[in-house]
Amino acid sequence: MSAAILYWALTAAHVMLAIAMALCVRRMIRGPRAQDRVLALDALYVVSMLLLLTFGIGSGRTIYFEAALIIGVLGFVATVALAKFLMRGEVIE
Amino acid sequence: MSQAADLPLWAAIVVSAFLVLGAALALIGTIGFSRLPTFYERLHAPTLGTSWGTGGVVMASMIYFTVVGGRPVFHEILIGIFVTVTTPVTLMLLAQAALHRDRAEGDPNVPPSISAAPSDEGADVSSK
Numbered sequence: 280m281s282a283a284i285l286y287w288a289l290t291a292a293h294v295m296l297a298i299a300m301a302l303c304v305r306r307m308i309r310g311p312r313a314q315d316r317v318l319a320l321d322a323l324y325v326v327s328m329l330l331l332l333t334f335g336i337g338s339g340r341t342i343y344f345e346a347a348l349i350i351g352v353l354g355f356v357a358t359v360a361l362a363k364f365l366m367r368g369e370v371i372e
Numbered sequence: 373m374s375q376a377a378d379l380p381l382w383a384a385i386v387v388s389a390f391l392v393l394g395a396a397l398a399l400i401g402t403i404g405f406s407r408l409p410t411f412y413e414r415l416h417a418p419t420l421g422t423s424w425g426t427g428g429v430v431m432a433s434m435i436y437f438t439v440v441g442g443r444p445v446f447h448e449i450l451i452g453i454f455v456t457v458t459t460p461v462t463l464m465l466l467a468q469a470a471l472h473r474d475r476a477e478g479d480p481n482v483p484p485s486i487s488a489a490p491s492d493e494g495a496d497v498s499s500k
Contacts, residue, residue: 281384288388292395292429299395299402299421306406306414314411314470321462322405322418325455326398329421329429332448333391336436344433344448351451355458362465366472 289337296330317361324354383439387432394428397421410481411470415463422459426452 300323307319328350335343360370379387401420408414430452437445474482 281379281381284381284384284388285379288391292391295392295395295399299399302402302406312411312470312473314466314473315414318411318415318418318466319405321466322402322421325418325422325426326402328451328455329394329398329425332429332433332451333395336387336391336433339440341437344451348451348454351454351458355454355462358462359465362462362469365469366465 285336289333292333293330296326296333299326300330313365317358317365320361321354321358324350324357328354379436379439383435387436387439390428390432390435394425394430394432397428398425401425412467415467415470419459419463422455426455 303319303323303326307316307323310316310319328347331343331347331350335341335347364370398421401418401422404417404420405414408417430448433448434445437448471482475485
């Protein structure tokens with residue numbers, strides 16, 4: 280019983296997060312300006328991190344947690360560097 | 373899914389509720405991100421996924437591994453804290469960059485720079 284509940288919740292979460300990633304990719308392709316694309320990349324990082332955490336619950340392994348942590352850290356650094364580039368035209372002054 | 377069979381029913385219900393809540397909020401945030409008309413409105417939508425989307429999934433993961441492992445597991449809270457701390461920084465930097473670009477192009481829809489206005493007023497006051 281509990282396995283069935285958890286299985287369907289995980290399936291629903293996977294489907295919803297996959298649709299969320301598709302919407303982020305759509306905004307990244309269509310995005311009228313560069314800042315829309317950078318924000319879409321940031322949201323894509325966050326949603327893929329959540330998807331890895333749900334994979335970790337599904338498989339019962341902790342390796343997915345470490346991958347999600349690395350994605351969280353690198354997504355922050357990437358977005359800050361891209362925002363700095365949009366503001367100044369260069370990353371390291 | 374191998375250890376899920378010996379999970380108690382209440383834990384399965386709580387974990388499933390947090391999972392669906394987090395994923396649904398992330399999905400709602402990206403729907404808003406894809407549908408809102410201007411960049412400054414879109415900027416706010418994905419924070420739904422970074423606040424309660426991350427919170428829900430992290431809570432579900434913590435409860436699941438605590439119950440399955442039989443010992444307290446709290447390392448997922450690192451992700452929650454890190455995302456909560458860094459999201460305002462990225463959004464502030466992006467909004468400043470977008471405002472800078474719009475002002476440089478002379479977009480009439482954005483307010484003028486604050487640093488330009490007080491210098492004119494200061495010149496008026498000193499001349500009187």
